[in-house]
Amino acid sequence: MTYHSAVAGARPHPALIVIRACALLSLGFCVMTAIEYYGGGGTFCSEEGDCAQVRAAAAIYFGELGLLLPAIGALSFTTLFALTLPKGRAFARIAAVCAVIGMIPAAYLIYVQAALGAWCWLCTVIDSSALVAGAMGIWLLARTPADAATLGPGFITFWWAGFWIAVFAPLIYGTTMQDPPVPSEVTALYEDGKVNVVEIADFECPYCRAMHPVLREAIEQSGEDVHLVRIVYPLRFHVDARPASAAYFCAVNEDEGEAMADLLFGGELDRATYLAHARTLGLDAEAFEACLDDPATEARIQQDLDAVDAFGMHGLPTVYIGQWTQRGFSPTWGPDVFVEPLHAAARGEGRRIRYWPTGALIVLLALSILVPLRARRAKKA
Numbered sequence: 001m002t003y004h005s006a007v008a009g010a011r012p013h014p015a016l017i018v019i020r021a022c023a024l025l026s027l028g029f030c031v032m033t034a035i036e037y038y039g040g041g042g043t044f045c046s047e048e049g050d051c052a053q054v055r056a057a058a059a060i061y062f063g064e065l066g067l068l069l070p071a072i073g074a075l076s077f078t079t080l081f082a083l084t085l086p087k088g089r090a091f092a093r094i095a096a097v098c099a100v101i102g103m104i105p106a107a108y109l110i111y112v113q114a115a116l117g118a119w120c121w122l123c124t125v126i127d128s129s130a131l132v133a134g135a136m137g138i139w140l141l142a143r144t145p146a147d148a149a150t151l152g153p154g155f156i157t158f159w160w161a162g163f164w165i166a167v168f169a170p171l172i173y174g175t176t177m178q179d180p181p182v183p184s185e186v187t188a189l190y191e192d193g194k195v196n197v198v199e200i201a202d203f204e205c206p207y208c209r210a211m212h213p214v215l216r217e218a219i220e221q222s223g224e225d226v227h228l229v230r231i232v233y234p235l236r237f238h239v240d241a242r243p244a245s246a247a248y249f250c251a252v253n254e255d256e257g258e259a260m261a262d263l264l265f266g267g268e269l270d271r272a273t274y275l276a277h278a279r280t281l282g283l284d285a286e287a288f289e290a291c292l293d294d295p296a297t298e299a300r301i302q303q304d305l306d307a308v309d310a311f312g313m314h315g316l317p318t319v320y321i322g323q324w325t326q327r328g329f330s331p332t333w334g335p336d337v338f339v340e341p342l343h344a345a346a347r348g349e350g351r352r353i354r355y356w357p358t359g360a361l362i363v364l365l366a367l368s369i370l371v372p373l374r375a376r377r378a379k380k381a
Contacts, residue, residue, distance in 0.1 A: 011150060012150055012151070012153070013092070013140065013145055013150045013151060015096075015136040015137070015139045015140040016084055016092055016095070016096075016136075016140060016151060016152065018132065018133070018136040019080070019084055019095060019096070019099050019133045019136045019137060019140070020081060020084040020085075020159065021162075022099075022129040022130070022132050022133035022136070023077045023078075023080040023081040023084065023133060024077075024081060024159075024162045024163060024166045025125070025129045025166070026073065026077045026125075026126045026129045026130055026133075027073075027074055027077040027078060027081065027163070027166045027167065028165070028166035028167070028169065028170060029122050029125045029126045029129075030070050030073040030074040030077060030126060031070075031074060031166065031167055031170040031171065032044050032122050032170040032174070033069075033070040033073070033120075033122045033123065033126070034070035034071060034074060035170055035171070035174040036051065036055065036070075036122065036315075036328075037055060037067065037069075037070050037207075037328070037330075038070070038328055038329070038330035043173075043174045043315070043327075044122060044170075044174070045120065045121070045122065050118040050119050050120055050121075051120040051121065051122065051123075052235065052237070053116060053118040053237050054112075054113060054116065054118050054119070054120035054123055055120070056205070056206070056235075056237060056238065057112070057116055057118070059206040061112060067206065067207075067210075067330075067331050068331075073126060076102065078163075079098070080095060080098050080099060080102070080133070081159075081163060083095035083098060084152055085152045085153060085154060085155050085157060085159065086152045086154065086155065087151055087152045087153075087154055088151060088152070089144055089145070089146060089151065091151075091152060092140060092144060092145075092151045092152060093140070093141060093144055095137070095140075096136075096137035096138075096140040096141045096144070097137065097141070098137070099130075099133040099134050099136065099137030099140075100134045100137040100138055100141070101134075102130045102133065102134055103130060103131055103133075103134030103135075103137075105130075106126075106127040106128075106130035106131050106134070107127075107131065109123060109127050110124070110127045110128075110131075156371060156372050156375045157372055158368065158369065158372050160364075160367075160368040161365055161368035161369060163368075164361055164364040164365055164368060165361070165365070168357050168358075168360060168361035168364070169361070171357040172357045172358050172361065181323075182320050182322075182323055182325065183311035183312070184311075185307055185310060185311045186198050186311070186320050189229045190227070191227040193225075194225050194226065194227040195222075195224040195225060195226045195227070195321070195322065195342055195345045195346050196226075196227050196229075196320075196321070196322060196345070197215075197219070197226055197227065197228045197229070197319065197320070197321050197342075198228075198229045198230075198231065198319070198320040199215065199228065199229070199230045199231065199317060199318075199319050199320075200231045200232075200233050200308060200316065200317060200318040200319075201230065201231075201232065201233065201316060201317045202232070202233055202234050202235050202238055202241045202316050202317075203232070203234070203240075203241050203244035203245060203248065203261075203264045203265060203269060204234070204235075204238035204239075204240050204241040204244065204269060205235065205238065205241070205316045205317065207316065207317060207328060207329045207330075207331075208265065208316055208317040208329070209265045209266070210329060210331045211317050211319075211329035212261070212262070212265035212266070213265070213266070214329070214333060214334065214335050214337075214338070215319065215335075215338055216262075217335040218335035218336075218337070218338035218339045218342065219338070219342065221335055221339050222338075222339050222342040222343060222346075224342050224343070224345075224346050226342070228258075230248075230257070230261065231304045231307065231308060232245040232248060232249075232301060232304045232305075233304065233305060233308050233313065233316060234301065234305070235316070240269035240270070241269075242301060243269070243270075243271065243274070243292070244264050244269045244274070245301045245304075246291075246292050246297045246298070246301060247260060247264060247274035247277065247278075247292060248260050248261055248264060249291075249297055249300050249301065250278075250283075250288050250291035250292060250297060251277075251278070251281065251283065251288075253291065254281075254283050254284075254288075256281045256282075256283060259281050260277060260281065263277045263280070263281075264277070271292070274288075274292065275288065275289060315327045315328050316328075317329055319338070321338065321341040321342055321344075321345050322341070322344065322345025322348075322349075323345070323349075323350045324341040324344060324345060326338070326341070
């Protein structure tokens, strides 16, 4: 069914406006979620809270695809936003269909959170907004205007200002600030005359596991004389992380800590596997197993946990290289992300300040306002 409206005084269809607004809202929250996933937790959510549990569950439920959910969401909502802009019924109906289809994964992701009993507020906003957009899509499909004046505004529109705010505002908040000073508890572990690297990781954390071989490769590529210290921080909802930390420290006692870390980050996490690793590394299996259950080993793990809690947990993994801090890791990154900081630390250079997101937003906002204004003036002339 369609209805017609007079061109004079025609107003944009409210359903299409709501779909467009929901797409921008969801896009902004997808960027925030991406910062949590790829830049380390703790920027918008607590590292130990429901958000972290949902983030960990995404890797379990969806595998490698789970790590890419924020990127997929950002691309999907950008596409939906773009589809609401062109004039004409065809694009309006395509946008409506996409919004309706988007209700399916949104509803499923809400179900997953309900099943977990953990609610990520970022994910809840994204999925709820997608459901609202889908409902508006149903309305738009049922009553699509024939008059183009009531549909998309065209690509030259002030709506782009909202798009750039959705993309860059979270980036500005999450990444523009100067790197925080390296905690004194960390610098106390540094050795003079070397490039110091302190890694805070959890052997079960999927991002830590993805980062380990990349950081190892970066250290080798850099050719620097690196002093590496690993601090374990097994998250409470990673049931295998604490026993794996015990296996690591038992190997450290026999000067095989790094070899054990390679095996733990790259393999299964269970007691039988730890014992197999010990035999592979030539350790005394009986003494190693006794060490796993030794209260002193548990105390060593708690010592690392307390140390990190003392200066603040800001996401896993966290890597300190000299005066440089890297929070989080994306599976798409290569060793270059660490090689330059290693060289910079060798040169004695300090922390980074990132101004580009703010500069980019100012330029794009100016264009988003000036271009439509110029178009309107040209049309009136």
